[in-house]
Amino acid sequence: MTYIQNLSFSESPLYFAYRRQTIGNEQFHGTFHAHQGVEILIVHEGQGTLIVDQQSYEVTAGMLCIFQPYQLHHIQVSPDTPFIRSIVHYEPYLYETYFERWPKLLTFFKQMHTSKLPAPCLYKIGEPESLLSIFPSLEEKIPMLAKKDELEEFSLFLVAFFRALRQIWERSDVQFDSGHTRHKHQAERILGWLEGHYTEPLRLEHMASELHLSPYHLSHLFKECTGSSISDYVTARRMQQAVMLLTSTEQSIAQIAENIGITNSSYFCKMFKNRMGSTPHQFRLQWQKQR
Numbered sequence: 001m002t003y004i005q006n007l008s009f010s011e012s013p014l015y016f017a018y019r020r021q022t023i024g025n026e027q028f029h030g031t032f033h034a035h036q037g038v039e040i041l042i043v044h045e046g047q048g049t050l051i052v053d054q055q056s057y058e059v060t061a062g063m064l065c066i067f068q069p070y071q072l073h074h075i076q077v078s079p080d081t082p083f084i085r086s087i088v089h090y091e092p093y094l095y096e097t098y099f100e101r102w103p104k105l106l107t108f109f110k111q112m113h114t115s116k117l118p119a120p121c122l123y124k125i126g127e128p129e130s131l132l133s134i135f136p137s138l139e140e141k142i143p144m145l146a147k148k149d150e151l152e153e154f155s156l157f158l159v160a161f162f163r164a165l166r167q168i169w170e171r172s173d174v175q176f177d178s179g180h181t182r183h184k185h186q187a188e189r190i191l192g193w194l195e196g197h198y199t200e201p202l203r204l205e206h207m208a209s210e211l212h213l214s215p216y217h218l219s220h221l222f223k224e225c226t227g228s229s230i231s232d233y234v235t236a237r238r239m240q241q242a243v244m245l246l247t248s249t250e251q252s253i254a255q256i257a258e259n260i261g262i263t264n265s266s267y268f269c270k271m272f273k274n275r276m277g278s279t280p281h282q283f284r285l286q287w288q289k290q291r
Contacts, residue, residue, distance in 0.1 A: 035089060037091035038066065038067065038089070038092055038112060038113050039067040039089045040064065040065070040067075040087070040089075040165075041065040041066075041067070041086075042064050042065075042085060042086040042131070042132070043059060043061055043062070043084075043085050044062075045061050045081065045082045046059055046061065046077050046084060046085065047059060047060060047077065047078045048075060048077030048083070050074070050075050050076075050120075051073065052073045057119075057120070062124050063123050063124075064165075065122075066117060066120055066121075067120065068113050069092070069113055073120075086135060090154070092112075092113045095109075096110070098155040098156075099162075102159075105163060105166065108162060109158075109162050122168070122169070125168055125172075128164065128168055130167065130168075134157060134161055137157075138154070138157045141153055190211060190221070190222050190230075193207065193211055194230070194234065194237065195237075198234050198261065199241075199259065199261035200261055201261070202230070202231060204219070218230070239271070239272060241260050242260050242268075243276070243283070245259060245260075246284045247287050253268070253269065253280045256268075268280070
């Protein structure tokens with residue numbers, strides 16, 4: 001379960017959990033970004049400002065934040081105090097079946113990514129032992145697991161995590177607005193469109209037409225909100241998918257290149273090596289040795 005600070009979209013796996021501290025010379029530098037899945041942030045120490053959907057919230061110890069899929073957010077924290085937080089990031093649709101034996105818990109799990117939340121933050125949750133005690137157990141198990149077993153282990157973590165989170169949520173008296181869906185920022189619409197088309201040739205004029213934006217406004221808006229150009233994002237997203245296919249299938253390098261929208265396998269290998277530091281074949285061999 002790895003996470004790289006100031007990540008590009010290619011560096012974020014579809015599931016991870018970790019606890020991190022930033023202090024002193026190692027300052028936290030946030031950027032506007034969005035995730036394919038859901039991110040849950042628990043702040044243990046730190047001060048600053050969180051911006052979500054053009055709304056600002058105070059960052060303070062003892063708060064919990066939920067960022068829904070493709071929801072743009074940005075955190076600015078004070079460099080004078082430690083910023084200690086725990087993160088859970090997951091792709092909802094990978095895990096719904098694991099919750100089916102517990103209908104009420106499944107409903108709560110779905111609401112976190114399908115319903116309009118009254119606010120992205122819960123304050124004054126403190127340091128709930130029922131929630132935070134789950135992290136060390138996962139961190140101890142993951143290094144000893146085969147890659148194929150990580151998904152199952154993380155699903156067990158999520159079930160326990162959401163069981164504890166549900167109790168905290170119910171005590172907070174926060175209610176879901178099930179009759180309304182969350183309003184999406186224009187940049188979220190762009191990310192959503194790209195998620196469905198990143199394996200296709202990128203044609204800015206066509207994309208702008210489908211999103212009812214001018215090509216200039218489309219490019220400017222995306223760069224302003226994500227810190228990345230559309231072409232860089234597409235490349236990063238393709239590399240993320242390539243890594244997934246290399247580690248979870250036996251598809252040939254040429255098949256993987258074609259599946260992510262690159263018809264020239266030599267060009268794919270060159271691009272992959274520039275991004276990942278090794279060729280696709282070398283990457284697959286290294287991953288197999290680590291299993």
